[in-house]
Amino acid sequence: MLYETAARADELLLLDIPEVDMGNIHPIHLHRNTFEVTHIAGTPTAGLRKDMPMLGGYQEMAICVVTDQTGASLLHCHQQLHMDYGFMALLRVS
DSSP: OOEEEEEOTTOEEEEEEOOOSSSOOEEEEETTOOEEEEEETTEEEEEEEESSOEEOTTOOEEEEEEOOSOEEEEEEESSHHHHHTTOEEEEEEO
């Protein structure tokens, strides 16, 4: 199942990526955008702009995206097996 979320152009979108599974590393990627990691593993971060940060197992991450790219963008774990099991979402910006 592909999860979807919608946003308007030029908004500030805050997304929480929850704890997912048993100790695996998850390279998180959002197509067509860079984003700021605001919290990782409960630790606040400031100014950490990434294309693909690594999320450790049993950790959560919060990101901030400026929705300046209209259209659909895929947010996913860059490990193919994890995508096969549904670790992905579609961000639609209009």
